[in-house]
Structures are given as C-alpha cells and as structure tokens.
Amino acid sequence: MAERFSVGDHVRWNSEAGYVEGVVVKKHTKDVEYKGHMRRCTEEDPQYEIRSDKTGHVAMHKGGALTRLQR
DSSP: OOOOOOTTOEEEEEETTEEEEEEEEEEEOSOEEETTEEEOOOSSSOEEEEEETTTOOEEEEEGGGOEEOOO
16 A cells, blocks of 8 residues: 655655655545546545645646655
8 A cells, every 4th residue: 555645745756857856735535637637536545736846836646656755
C-alpha cells in the first residue's frame, strides 16, 4: 500500500524534467475529472494535487509516485 499524505505535506516526485518538490494542496478520494481526464480515486487509493515549489504548477499523482520530505 502506498504511503498516505495530508494537505500541507512537502513531497517530491519524478517528472520528465527530473525531480520536483512541492506541497500537497488537495487529496482526492472519489473519481474526479482533472485537466480533461477522468482520474480514478478511492479512500484506499487516493490521488493528490501538488503545487510545485519552483513553478507553482499543480500536478496530480498517486501516493506511490510521491516521497515525503522534511522541511
């Protein structure tokens, strides 16, 4: 099972451009349309919206793609 995260957690993930760090701004536990695509989310397998520290861009990822960082 993937690690659980909360709003406000500082995390890191791997993107095409390398590692990105940001803050969890929303946790989704029900299916949601995001940027034109349906994202499947459940209580057991949530997805998270994360705002990049560097660019402010918001991305959505499953918990398995994220690593918690100490601030």
